[in-house]
Amino acid sequence: MGLQELLSTYGGMYGQALLVTWRMTVVSYLGAMALALIVTVARVSPIAPLRKLGDFYVQVFRNIPGVSLLIICVYALPNLRVVLDYEACVIVTTVLVASAFGSENFMSGINTIGVGQIEAARSIGLSFGQILRHVVIPQALRSAVLPMTNLLIAVMLTTALASQVPLDPPELTGLVSYINTRSVGGILPFFVSAVGYAGTAFLIGIVGNRIDKKVRILR
Amino acid sequence: MPDIETTAAAAANEGAATPIIEMSHVDKHYGQLHVLNDINLSVEKGEVLVLIGPSGSGKSTLCRTINRLETIDSGEIKIDGTPLPQEGRELAALRAEVGMVFQSFNLFAHKSILQNVTMGPIEVLHTPKAQAEEEAMELLRRVGVAEQANKVPAQLSGGQQQRVAIARSLAMHPKAMLFDEPTSALDPEMINEVLDVMVELAQEGMTMVVVTHEMNFARRVANRVVFMADGQIVEQAAPDEFFDHPKSERARDFLNSIKGH
Amino acid sequence: MSADTISMRDALYEAPGPKTRRRIVIGTVIASIALVALVAAVAWRFYITGQFAPQYWEFFTKWSTWNYLLSGLLGTFEVALTAGAIALVLGVVFMLGRISKNKVVSTIFRIVIDFFRGVPSLLLIYFFFLVIPAYGIKMSSFWMLALPISLTASGVLAEVFRAGVNAVPAGQREAALSIGMSEGKVMRKIILPQAVRFVIPSLISQLVVVVKDTTVAYVVSYPDMLQNARVLITNYDALVSTYFVVAIIYILINFAINQASIYVARRSGTRVISRNQEDPV
Numbered sequence: 055m056g057l058q059e060l061l062s063t064y065g066g067m068y069g070q071a072l073l074v075t076w077r078m079t080v081v082s083y084l085g086a087m088a089l090a091l092i093v094t095v096a097r098v099s100p101i102a103p104l105r106k107l108g109d110f111y112v113q114v115f116r117n118i119p120g121v122s123l124l125i126i127c128v129y130a131l132p133n134l135r136v137v138l139d140y141e142a143c144v145i146v147t148t149v150l151v152a153s154a155f156g157s158e159n160f161m162s163g164i165n166t167i168g169v170g171q172i173e174a175a176r177s178i179g180l181s182f183g184q185i186l187r188h189v190v191i192p193q194a195l196r197s198a199v200l201p202m203t204n205l206l207i208a209v210m211l212t213t214a215l216a217s218q219v220p221l222d223p224p225e226l227t228g229l230v231s232y233i234n235t236r237s238v239g240g241i242l243p244f245f246v247s248a249v250g251y252a253g254t255a256f257l258i259g260i261v262g263n264r265i266d267k268k269v270r271i272l273r
Numbered sequence: 274m275p276d277i278e279t280t281a282a283a284a285a286n287e288g289a290a291t292p293i294i295e296m297s298h299v300d301k302h303y304g305q306l307h308v309l310n311d312i313n314l315s316v317e318k319g320e321v322l323v324l325i326g327p328s329g330s331g332k333s334t335l336c337r338t339i340n341r342l343e344t345i346d347s348g349e350i351k352i353d354g355t356p357l358p359q360e361g362r363e364l365a366a367l368r369a370e371v372g373m374v375f376q377s378f379n380l381f382a383h384k385s386i387l388q389n390v391t392m393g394p395i396e397v398l399h400t401p402k403a404q405a406e407e408e409a410m411e412l413l414r415r416v417g418v419a420e421q422a423n424k425v426p427a428q429l430s431g432g433q434q435q436r437v438a439i440a441r442s443l444a445m446h447p448k449a450m451l452f453d454e455p456t457s458a459l460d461p462e463m464i465n466e467v468l469d470v471m472v473e474l475a476q477e478g479m480t481m482v483v484v485t486h487e488m489n490f491a492r493r494v495a496n497r498v499v500f501m502a503d504g505q506i507v508e509q510a511a512p513d514e515f516f517d518h519p520k521s522e523r524a525r526d527f528l529n530s531i532k533g534h
Numbered sequence: 535m536s537a538d539t540i541s542m543r544d545a546l547y548e549a550p551g552p553k554t555r556r557r558i559v560i561g562t563v564i565a566s567i568a569l570v571a572l573v574a575a576v577a578w579r580f581y582i583t584g585q586f587a588p589q590y591w592e593f594f595t596k597w598s599t600w601n602y603l604l605s606g607l608l609g610t611f612e613v614a615l616t617a618g619a620i621a622l623v624l625g626v627v628f629m630l631g632r633i634s635k636n637k638v639v640s641t642i643f644r645i646v647i648d649f650f651r652g653v654p655s656l657l658l659i660y661f662f663f664l665v666i667p668a669y670g671i672k673m674s675s676f677w678m679l680a681l682p683i684s685l686t687a688s689g690v691l692a693e694v695f696r697a698g699v700n701a702v703p704a705g706q707r708e709a710a711l712s713i714g715m716s717e718g719k720v721m722r723k724i725i726l727p728q729a730v731r732f733v734i735p736s737l738i739s740q741l742v743v744v745v746k747d748t749t750v751a752y753v754v755s756y757p758d759m760l761q762n763a764r765v766l767i768t769n770y771d772a773l774v775s776t777y778f779v780v781a782i783i784y785i786l787i788n789f790a791i792n793q794a795s796i797y798v799a800r801r802s803g804t805r806v807i808s809r810n811q812e813d814p815v
Binding site for chain 3: 097098099100101102103104105107113114116117118119120121122123125126129130133134135136161164165167168169172173176182185186190207211212214215217218226227230231234240241244247248251252253254255256259
């Protein structure tokens with residue numbers, strides 16, 4: 055099957071699949087960032103049980119394989135009478151895993167600041183809230199730009215897990231196996247999907263690098 | 274408020290007015306280590322007090338307890354007659370009145386030089402931005418880094434950064450300034466540019482507590498030299514008297530050991 | 535000073551005064567109660583749905599169960615280590631191409647690296663599973679899994695190696711050239727050995743990603759731990775317990791790998807280069 059034939063038959067589906075991948079990526083990423091923020095607040099809080107819980111959360115979800123988590127969500131949770139639809143399961147899985155890495159990024163952003171600046175801020179009479187607002191958070195966010203860019207790409211790659219559940223319409227990876235069960239596939243159907251992923255990753259990388267250059271803190 | 278024009282010499286007279294800094298029976302332990310052992314010390318308005326002693330003697334710790342960057346186990350610290358609060362708004366307000374200059378400058382890395390100086394006035398004193406910037410520029414001119422106002426800290430030399438740090442503290446109109454080894458992290462050729470600013474400050478009547486190894490500075494500027502060892506104040510005297518006729522053996526040993534410098 | 539040695543998360547808070555201390559105590563109590571309630575709620579879910587019934591857990595006391603899971607784990611390790619080894623070699627090759635002075639070569643390898651870093655390993659696995667056989671190439675399920683995983687890992691490793699090469703001081707190369715070594719020899723004898731030392735912790739932590747990638751082995755019917763777990767489930771009809779136990783085993787293995795990488799990093803004074811290591815599929 056040539057490229058033209060492939061695109062005339064499945065072009066619309068590819069477009070749809072790319073949109074599904076993008077949509078799941080954006081939704082998961084936003085959810086992951088929000089959760090990562092909460093987890094990070096818990097991890098830096100002065101309340102010991104919250105810290106431990108935050109650390110534990112990160113260790114669990116950065117180390118669990120995505121498929122394993124997805125399977126638990128799709129097959130095990132209904133046995134516990136918690137039923138989520140397929141797409142929700144993929145997003146929940148991605149959010150849980152990505153938020154663990156997101157929190158690690160925030161933590162290392164905080165770690166680059168250094169104790170001295172906090173003490174200096176204290177010495178000019180800034181309150182705890184002001185120190186967070188004017189010294190800690192801006193610096194942590196700025197130094198997290200590149201890692202968070204990479205995380206966005208990773209989130210997109212993780213949404214390929216959706217190919218393991220019946221999704222209608224399918225996303226980029228699922229579409230490939232869909233096409234393969236219907237026509238003699240060959241390399242092309244893969245290549246089109248791969249270009250969709252790699253192209254998106256490339257664009258995300260460019261934007262992330264631009265932002266990083268603008269906000270990077272000289273040290 | 275005590276008389277603003279009190280001179281350093283007059284202030285050194287006992288009981289002239291409320292001391293700016295008063296420490297009584299201050300104790301602090303790091304585990305087994307007795308880092309501050311029954312410290313009694315008062316600093317009068319306009320006085321320049323230089324803390325010297327071997328490393329590990331507790332002089333930096335003492336300096337840092339004055340604005341509660343380090344806590345104490347027992348005893349009392351008063352700033353201008355007010356006991357040092359333990360937390361919250363009151364502590365922040367009191368810290369705003371005491372400037373602190375660190376060994377490692379500690380400028381805010383993501384802010385411009387000007388923003389470093391205006392942050393305190395704008396956020397803590399609620400000075401209007403334009404006025405804060407005007408005052409900041411004046412201070413930066415005074416310490417000789419006005420041309421660098423729009424750069425970020427990493428673009429400045431160590432000496433320049435430390436002078437900005439001094440300006441940042443001065444912008445809060447502090448009642449006293451603490452210097453914790455302000456020149457120890459500097460290359461030799463930059464030490465004097467920072468010391469010059471400090472000498473000028475002293476001559477203008479700023480109350481200063483300075484932890485330093487710069488003995489020439491101590492001799493020239495200090496009203497009183499306090500020698501510490503093993504967490505205790507071993508001896509204190511006017512600089513000439515201390516350097517020429519140290520009373521304790523510890524002080525004599527210490528002065529001999531640094532003579533080569 | 536002591537202040538420099540404490541971690542940033544402690545440095546955010548100063549030594550608490552009496553009011554703050556009281557607030558922390560209250561917060562700790564509330565958080566502890568909430569935590570216990572959360573655990574209890576989860577346990578309650580298991581209980582009311584009958585998931586604590588002995589039939590779901592008893593077979594974990596049998597040696598044959600563990601034997602079966604461990605043989606699957608062995609399969610996981612075989613694929614992971616093979617894929618990791620191939621990725622090491624490919625990673626070095628890609629990196630050498632990427633830093634080539636020849637613009638054409640370096641551009642090509644840049645595209646190759648970006649491509650493999652930018653596509654999900656699942657897509658490549660489908661490629662090896664569905665397309666390669668269509669061209670009449672016979673491949674065992676082992677290789678259908680190991681090859682695509684190694685390809686995605688090699689893209690990341692190439693970048694890790696490049697960071698390692700960049701971390702070798704320029705003076706090393708200049709010194710080696712000045713005693714008459716050829717460029718190729720400098721790379722082989724001087725730069726690469728040092729670069730590898732720098733990146734060993736990162737390589738170890740990258741193994742976590744490879745282990746995670748192997749968990750889709752069921753796509754190609756390769757008997758890894760997760761695939762064997764599925765067989766257990768059909769035998770014992772114990773889905774929830776089995777999937778949770780397997781997930782915990784994976785978490786512990788990957789945790790151990792991460793700790794090993796941190797340990798090595800600490801001992802050798804290097805740090806873990808984490809660029810894109812978070813590809814968690």
